Amino acid sequence: MMHQQGSLMPSLLSGVFCQCRSTDTHPGADPGGGGRVPPSVPPSAASPSKPVTQQSASGVWHTDEGEHPCDICGGTEQEHRLKVLFQVLDVNGDGGICVNDLTIGLKKLGVHRTEHELMKIVKAGDKDLDGQLDFEEFVHYLRDHEKKLRLVFKSLDRKNDGRIDSQEIMQSLRDLGVNISEEQAEKILRSMDKNGTMTIDWNEWRDYHLLHPADNIPEIILYWKHSSIFDVGESLMVPDEFTAEEKKMGMLWRHLVAGGGAGAVSRTCTAPLDRLKVLMQVHSSKSNSMRIAGGFAQMIREGGVRSLWRGNGINVVKIAPESAIKFVAYEQIKRLIGSNQETLGITERLVAGSLAGAIAQSSIYPMEVLKTRLALRKTGQYSGIQDCAKHIFQREGVAAFYKGYIPNMLGIIPYAGIDLAVYETLKNSWLQHYATDSADPGVFVLLACGTTSSTCGQLASYPLALVRTRMQAQASLGGGPQMNMTGLFRHIIRTEGPIGLYRGLAPNFMKVIPSVSISYVVYEYLKITLGVQSK
Numbered sequence: 001m002m003h004q005q006g007s008l009m010p011s012l013l014s015g016v017f018c019q020c021r022s023t024d025t026h027p028g029a030d031p032g033g034g035g036r037v038p039p040s041v042p043p044s045a046a047s048p049s050k051p052v053t054q055q056s057a058s059g060v061w062h063t064d065e066g067e068h069p070c071d072i073c074g075g076t077e078q079e080h081r082l083k084v085l086f087q088v089l090d091v092n093g094d095g096g097i098c099v100n101d102l103t104i105g106l107k108k109l110g111v112h113r114t115e116h117e118l119m120k121i122v123k124a125g126d127k128d129l130d131g132q133l134d135f136e137e138f139v140h141y142l143r144d145h146e147k148k149l150r151l152v153f154k155s156l157d158r159k160n161d162g163r164i165d166s167q168e169i170m171q172s173l174r175d176l177g178v179n180i181s182e183e184q185a186e187k188i189l190r191s192m193d194k195n196g197t198m199t200i201d202w203n204e205w206r207d208y209h210l211l212h213p214a215d216n217i218p219e220i221i222l223y224w225k226h227s228s229i230f231d232v233g234e235s236l237m238v239p240d241e242f243t244a245e246e247k248k249m250g251m252l253w254r255h256l257v258a259g260g261g262a263g264a265v266s267r268t269c270t271a272p273l274d275r276l277k278v279l280m281q282v283h284s285s286k287s288n289s290m291r292i293a294g295g296f297a298q299m300i301r302e303g304g305v306r307s308l309w310r311g312n313g314i315n316v317v318k319i320a321p322e323s324a325i326k327f328v329a330y331e332q333i334k335r336l337i338g339s340n341q342e343t344l345g346i347t348e349r350l351v352a353g354s355l356a357g358a359i360a361q362s363s364i365y366p367m368e369v370l371k372t373r374l375a376l377r378k379t380g381q382y383s384g385i386q387d388c389a390k391h392i393f394q395r396e397g398v399a400a401f402y403k404g405y406i407p408n409m410l411g412i413i414p415y416a417g418i419d420l421a422v423y424e425t426l427k428n429s430w431l432q433h434y435a436t437d438s439a440d441p442g443v444f445v446l447l448a449c450g451t452t453s454s455t456c457g458q459l460a461s462y463p464l465a466l467v468r469t470r471m472q473a474q475a476s477l478g479g480g481p482q483m484n485m486t487g488l489f490r491h492i493i494r495t496e497g498p499i500g501l502y503r504g505l506a507p508n509f510m511k512v513i514p515s516v517s518i519s520y521v522v523y524e525y526l527k528i529t530l531g532v533q534s535k
Helices: 009-020 077-089 099-108 115-125 135-156 166-175 182-192 202-208 216-221 244-248 251-269 271-283 292-303 305-309 312-317 319-336 346-376 385-396 398-402 405-433 443-477 485-496 498-502 505-510 512-529
Strands: none
Touching (some): 077 099, 135 166, 135 202, 135 405, 182 202, 251 319, 251 512, 271 292, 271 305, 271 312, 271 346, 271 443, 271 505, 292 305, 292 505, 312 346, 312 385, 319 346, 346 385, 346 405, 385 398, 443 485, 443 505, 443 512, 485 498, 505 512
């Protein structure tokens, strides 16, 4: 699972760091304590996420000695050690570390990385996008990922004795749905164990990951799945990442089955609010204002209590094909864009996820049209899903099953992009400010992050969703004009103002919290039933 690291690296780097120390330490010793070196956890070692601006509460960054003035440069000893390392890696001395500098500089220190790995390091820390790391960016990169690596170490150190053994690695990964043998766990240990004890202390763990851009254990521990867990009635989220081990063990499909079951229960429980949203999107206007209580009363008056669930059957049926198509497409797109990593960067995830979402939506879009028509139908208008599809085909032709397709496709990008960005921002904020002993966020943090990001994604794409629904419903209204997307936008703005693009937003938001809560509880239950363990 992990790449072997040059055995010379820790001793050589320790020598580099101690050059600003007075003669009270022996050659090659780290004045900060025990041969420590500035640590780094790669960006993809966490989930795909943005760097978190923070300083570690442990290790080389916060030692008491690090605050002492350097005997040579007069600055803090910590700052000087980092400057010395930066100068060693800045091979051409131009004040910036590029991929070529890293290749040559790390080889001098006995560290060998592929060009792809080094490009990921530079990309992760390059804030001004000039293709290299200046000193400030270099320090930020190291400090950012040292914090994450400390969290991973603490998550693995179940005995809280400051050391990780093979059983702790096996148990931690087993809890995440990844099963490895004791032989595999020992192989992982040997790749990092410098003193032959078959346990790893913090220094060994940190030294191993110095300037390493990808590693399975950190990326698994720090990755929070959420699209499989939460179902808010919309299927535009970027798919979750699954490791190679999870795919081999069949965990991917178990996650999908658990997520599908959770979505079915969640959508059924909140179906009355979803139908009310559709009615308000289509029928509510300045002259015909529809309130929540009045909308429910109108539905019950027209068709009884059962009418509150009109359109829910097709909404539940489409979960399975859409989820399966999206995940298969996502994996194929990852290969096409040339990524051999188990988890992608946030930009790559957005591109791959949006394309996968577009493919899935294109495949099941006729079911979206059927859902809208069934939700809007009058009592006795259709006998069921098949009858509705037959009537639409006979009266309007095949093209009717793709009305509203363009605004639906356009809505994927703002929804998926904002949901992903907000989720990663909230996750990183929690890791920065509140994570101390474990990278596991707990149920409430996970629910809060997922609910907030989904709500923001829906808010951004809502006008497009409303126009899509009206286009799907136009032919069923009778006598109304048949407008295209831009014409409908202009008509709504002209007759109702910008607020007209947000009709039905209240019941849509009202169902978010119960949807997320119900889907999470059912997901956890089904996960246990199916033998899946993951955070």
